[in-house]
Amino acid sequence: MAIRDQLAEFSADLRYEDLPADVVETARLLISSQVATTAAACRIDPDADVDIARFFRELGGKKESSLVTQACKVPCINAAFANTAISWGVFDSMQRTTVHLSALIPAVVAVAERQRASGRDLILATVIGCEVLARVGLALGAAKVYNRGFHPTSLCAPLGCAVAAGKLLGLKRDVMAEALSIGAIQGAGAPPWPQFPRAPKTNRIQVGRAAQGGVLAALLAQRGVIGISEIFEDRRGFASAHSASPNLAEFTRDMGKTWEVKQTTFNRFGVGIYIIPGIEALLDLRAEHNISGDDIAQMTYRLPTAVVPLVGAAGYPSGDALAAASKSSRYVLAFSAYKGEAELLYSHDYKTAANLDDPRHKQLFQRTDVVADSELDKLFPGTWPCKLTIKLKDGREVTRFHKGTVRGSPENPLTQDDVDKELDRVLRPVMAGPEYERLTKALRRLDRVDDVSRIARLMANAVADPALPAGASIIVRG
Numbered sequence: 001m002a003i004r005d006q007l008a009e010f011s012a013d014l015r016y017e018d019l020p021a022d023v024v025e026t027a028r029l030l031i032s033s034q035v036a037t038t039a040a041a042c043r044i045d046p047d048a049d050v051d052i053a054r055f056f057r058e059l060g061g062k063k064e065s066s067l068v069t070q071a072c073k074v075p076c077i078n079a080a081f082a083n084t085a086i087s088w089g090v091f092d093s094m095q096r097t098t099v100h101l102s103a104l105i106p107a108v109v110a111v112a113e114r115q116r117a118s119g120r121d122l123i124l125a126t127v128i129g130c131e132v133l134a135r136v137g138l139a140l141g142a143a144k145v146y147n148r149g150f151h152p153t154s155l156c157a158p159l160g161c162a163v164a165a166g167k168l169l170g171l172k173r174d175v176m177a178e179a180l181s182i183g184a185i186q187g188a189g190a191p192p193w194p195q196f197p198r199a200p201k202t203n204r205i206q207v208g209r210a211a212q213g214g215v216l217a218a219l220l221a222q223r224g225v226i227g228i229s230e231i232f233e234d235r236r237g238f239a240s241a242h243s244a245s246p247n248l249a250e251f252t253r254d255m256g257k258t259w260e261v262k263q264t265t266f267n268r269f270g271v272g273i274y275i276i277p278g279i280e281a282l283l284d285l286r287a288e289h290n291i292s293g294d295d296i297a298q299m300t301y302r303l304p305t306a307v308v309p310l311v312g313a314a315g316y317p318s319g320d321a322l323a324a325a326s327k328s329s330r331y332v333l334a335f336s337a338y339k340g341e342a343e344l345l346y347s348h349d350y351k352t353a354a355n356l357d358d359p360r361h362k363q364l365f366q367r368t369d370v371v372a373d374s375e376l377d378k379l380f381p382g383t384w385p386c387k388l389t390i391k392l393k394d395g396r397e398v399t400r401f402h403k404g405t406v407r408g409s410p411e412n413p414l415t416q417d418d419v420d421k422e423l424d425r426v427l428r429p430v431m432a433g434p435e436y437e438r439l440t441k442a443l444r445r446l447d448r449v450d451d452v453s454r455i456a457r458l459m460a461n462a463v464a465d466p467a468l469p470a471g472a473s474i475i476v477r478g
Contacts (some may be wrong), residue, residue, distance in 0.1 A: 002177075002229050002230050002232070002233065003230075003232040003233060003248065003251045003252065004177050004180045004181055004184075004227075004229065004230075004231055004232060005173070005177050005229075006251070006252045006255070007132055007135070007163070007177075007180055007251065007252065007255075008163070008173050008174070008176035008177035008179075008180055009173050010128075010131070010252075010255050010256060011128045011131075011132065011163040011166065011167060011176050012166075012167070012171060012172055012173040012176045013173070014124065014127075014128055014167075014256070015124070016120045016121075016123065016124045018256075019123075019124065019127060020259070022262065023127060023259045023261055023262060024123055024127075024447065026261055026262055026264070026413075027123045027126050027127050027130075027261055028123055028443075028446050028447065029266075029414065029416065029419050030093055030101060030105065030126065030261070030264060030266075031105055031109075031122065031123065031126055031443070031446065032419050032423065032443040032444070032446070033091065033093065033266060033419055033422055034087070034092070034093070034101065034102060034105040034106065035105075035109070035439075035443060035455065035459045036422055036423050036426050036427050037087050037090045037091045037092060037102065037426065038068060038083055038086065038087035038102075038105075038106050038109075038459055038460075039068075039426075039427060039430070039431075039439075039458070039459045039460070039462035039463065040090075040426040040427055040429075040430050040462060040463060041068070041086050041087045041090045041463075042068075042069055042086060042463045042465075043426075043429070043430050043463050044090055044091075044270070044346075044347075044348050044426055045089070045090050045270070045326075045348050045351075047089075047201065047326075047351075048086050048087070048090065049086075049201055049204075050068075050069050050070075050086065050465050050467075052081070052082045052085050052086065052204070052205070052208065053067055053068055053069050053070050053082040053083075053086060053465065054070065054465065054467060055082075056070075056074050056078040056079070056081070056082050057070040057072055057074065059074070059078065060074070061074055061075040061078065062074075062075050064076040064079070064110075064113070064114040065078075065079035065080070065110040065111070065113045065114050065456065066079060066110075066113060066456050066457045066459070066460030066461065067079050067082055067083070067460060068082060068083045068086050068087070068459070068460045068463075069086070069460070069461075069463055069464060069465040070460075070465055070468065071461055071464065071468060076110050076111055076113075076114040076215060076219075077212050077215045077216050077219065078212070079110040079113075079460075080106065080107035080110045080111070080161070080208075080211045080212045080214075080215045081208040081209060081211060081212035082208065083106040083107070083109070083110060083460065084102065084103055084106045084107055084207055084208045084210075084211040084212075085204040085205060085207065085208030086204070087102050087106055088100070088102050088103070088203070088204045088207050088208070089102070089203075089204070089272075089326060090102070090270055090348075091266075091267045091268065091269075091270050091346060091422070091426075092267055093264050093265060093266045093267055093408075094264065094265050094267065094273045095130065095133070095134045095137065095260060095261075095263060095264050095265075096134070096260075096263040096264070096265075096381065096382060096383075096410075097133075097134050097136075097137025097138050097142055097152065097156070097260075097381060098137065098142040098152050098153070098381050099133050099134065099137045099152055099153045099156045099157065099160075100153045100207070100273075101130065101264060102207070103153050103154075103157035103160075103161075103207045103210055103211050104126070104129045104130065104133060104157060104160050104161055104164065104211070105126060106211065107157075107161045107164070107165070107211035107212070107214060107215055108122065108125050108126050108129060108161070108164045108165070108168070109122065109452070109455070109456050109459065110215070110456070111125075111164070111165045111168045111169070111215055111218075112125065112168055112452045112456065113452060113453045113456035113457075115168045115169065116451050116452075116453055117168050117451075117452055118449060118450050118451065118452065119442075119445075119446035119447050119448065119449030119450075119452055119455075120447050121167075121168060121452075122168075122446065122452050123446060123447065124167060125164040125165070125167045125168050126164060126261070127259070127261050128163050128164055128167050129160035129161060129163055129164030129167075130160060130260055130261040130264070131255070131259070131260050131261065132159050132160050132162075132163045132164075132180075133156040133157060133159055133160025133161075134156075134160075134260035134261075134263065135250060135251050135252065135253075135255070135260065136155070136156045136159050136160075136251065137152055137156045138247070138250035138251075138253075139232075139239060139243075139246050139247055139248060139249075139250040139251045140152070140155070140156075140239060140242055140243040140246055141243055141245075141246070141247065141381070142306065142380075142381040143304075143305075143306040143377075143380065143381060144243040144244050144245065144246075145242055145243055146306045146309075146310075147244065147306065148242055148243060148244060149190060150188070150189060150190065150242050151189035151190060151203075151206065153189070153207055153210065154187055154188055154189025154206045154207055154209075154210045155187040155188070155189065155210075155242055156187070157187065157207065157210035157211055157213075157214060158183040158184070158186035158187045158210050158211075158213040158214040158217060159180060159183045159184060159187075159214065160214065161183070161210070161211050161213070161214020161215055161217075161218075162179040162180055162182065162183030162186075162214040162215075162217040162218050162221075163176060163179065163180065163183075163218075164214070165179075165214060165215045165217075165218035165219070166179045166218040166221065166222075169218055169219070169222055171218065171221065171222060175221050175222060176221070177227075177229075178221040178225065178226045178227050179217045179218045179220075179221035179222075179227075180217075180227070180231070181226070181227020181228050181229070181231045182216075182217035182220055182221055182225060182227045183213065183214050183217035183218075184227070184231045184232070184237075184238040185227070185231075185238075186209075186210065186213025186214060186216065186217055187210055187213065188206060188209070188210075189203075189206035189207070189210065190206075232248065232251060233248065262410055263410050264410070265384075265406060265408050265409040265410070266408030266409075266414050266418075267408065268344075268345055268346060268407060268408055268414075268422075269344050269345065269346075269347075270326065270346065270347060270348050271326045271327070271332050271350075272310065272311045272326055272327040272329070272332075273384065274303065274307045274310060274311050274329070274384055274386075275311050275327075275329045275332050275333070276384075276406045277384055277385065277386040277402035277403075277404050277406055278301050278329060278332075278333055278336075278386050278388055278402070279332065279333070279336050279344065280402060280406055280407070281386060281388040281400040281401075281402040282299075282333055282336050282337060282388060282390075282400075283336065283340070283341055284400055285388070285390055285398050285400050286337070288398075289392075289396075289398055291390075291392060291398075292337065292338060293334070293337035293338035293360055293361075293364055294338075294360070295392050295393055295394070296337055296364060296367070296390055296391070296392060296393070297367065297391045297392060297393045298367045298368070298369070298390075298391040299333060299334075299337070299364070299367065299368040299369070299388065299389070299390050299391075300368075300369045300371055300388070300389045301329055301330075301333060301368065301369065301370050301371070301386060301387075301388055302371045302372075302373040302376060302386060302387040302388070302389075303329075303370065303371070303372065303373065303376060303385075303386055304372070304373070304376045304377050304379070304380035304381075304384075304385065305372040305373075305374065305376075305377050306377070306380065306381075307380065307384075308370055308371070308372045310327065311327050311328065311329040311370070312329060312330070312370035313327065313328050313330075314330075316328075316331065316362060316365055317331050317356065318356055318357075325350060325351050325356065326348075326350075326351070329370055330365050330368040330369075330370060331350070331361065331365050332350060333368055333388075334360075334361045334362075334364035334365040334368055335350045335355060335361050337364055338358075338360060338361070338364075345421075345425070346421070346422050346425045346426055347425075373387065379403070379404070383403055383404035383405070384404035384406075385401070385402065385403050385404045386401075386402050386404070387399065387400070387401045387402070388400050388402070416444070420440075423440050423443070427439070427440070427462065430462050430463050431458075431462050435458055435462075438454075438458065439455065439458040439459070439462075442454065442455050442458075443455070
């Protein structure tokens with residue numbers, strides 16, 4: 001049986017009742033966190049440009065799914081694109097294969113709204129989408145994808161979105177298989193965007209397009225469009241094109257026995273996830289040795305080789321390069337040296353003009369190096385390790401190795417209380433009290449929700465675009 005057919009059989013046949021309780025709970029927490037992120041992205045992140053959403057509102061079309069910030073509905077595939085693009089890179093979770101679930105969940109919510117699906121349907125579709133996109137990532141190998149010049153999330157998301165959307169559409173095995181084949185030709189995306197000042201917004205386009213492509217694949221398959229049966233095995237096909245030495249066995253290894261959704265890390269700091277181990281290492285060293293940024297002579301941040309181009313940009317993030325701040329490990333570590341966890345948690349304050357202009361941050365940035373470490377390559381991508389060395393002005397040198405099990409990782413998981421804190425911090429300031437209570441209550445009891453359309457509308461309408469036409473109806477800020 002072809003790989004795509006095995007994946008399709010698993011996706012089409014899996015039932016909510018087949019899911020272990022801990023898998024359901026993890027998926028529910030992931031959905032809750034992502035809904036909060038998507039709802040408040042434009043308030044939290046100054047780089048979450050709404051131009052894409054405005055474009056799709058002006059484009060119009062069939063009213064199927066709610067469009068973030070725009071107080072309207074648009075075709076499902078367009079909502080998948082815009083909602084993914086706006087929420088990309090805020091506090092998005094990452095699967096162990098380096099694929100971000102912010103390129104999956106907003107698209108699944110858009111399809112669930114179109115289908116008036118239940119909360120259980122949404123959870124099941126999210127689990128299936130994560131299982132497939134993760135296995136694609138494992139088969140390709142993140143480092144191999146980066147070395148080939150591609151972006152793992154942009155390649156894997158169309159496949160995850162295709163099966164998740166297909167599940168919500170009720171596709172049978174044979175049609176789901178075609179959706180996978182079509183999804184496999186939808187992905188693209190280049191990885192060098194962190195080095196270019198204006199590129200992070202371009203990156204939003206490539207992940208939005210990936211999510212849209214997956215939904216499109218499912219809809220086209222539903223209408224009878226067919227793909228290539230051996231799209232993964234063929235030497236000219238998807239796997240060989242995007243990886244120098246793909247491991248095809250990983251596509252289906254232990255499928256239904258191990259659950260990749262459980263191998264997901266929540267992002268609490270709103271920065272590139274490869275920087276988070278460094279933040280935690282730095283905060284630990286600050287507390288352990290009672291030091292602050294003023295005590296530091298130099299910092300050296302060691303990372304796996306494939307990661308350095310993603311978060312090791314040399315230029316200071318300012319002016320046109322402001323959007324690159326979240327991917328600049330040198331800047332984020334310099335900022336973190338002066339701040340405590342409370343100022344970093346669920347916040348993008350490091351992007352404010354006052355912090356970017358702070359001469360202390362600029363000076364420590366210049367004394368911070370990012371170095372590729374071949375020893376750490378042996379642990380990547382299964383983990384996201386780092387080694388942080390700090391030379392102090394009094395002559396001491398302190399070092400912390402972090403194996404990547406950050407708070408929010410599978411080994412150190414978040415709880416409902418943690419997610420409640422995120423909801424309270426990012427949602428409460430932008431939603432009227434009653435609407436906030438309705439949304440958070442529904443997310444806590446997602447498995448009992450009969451129709452997720454209300455959740456989708458609340459998510460999309462939490463923050464109003466100031467450019468909306470006069471008289472547009474939208475939930476007001478609290």
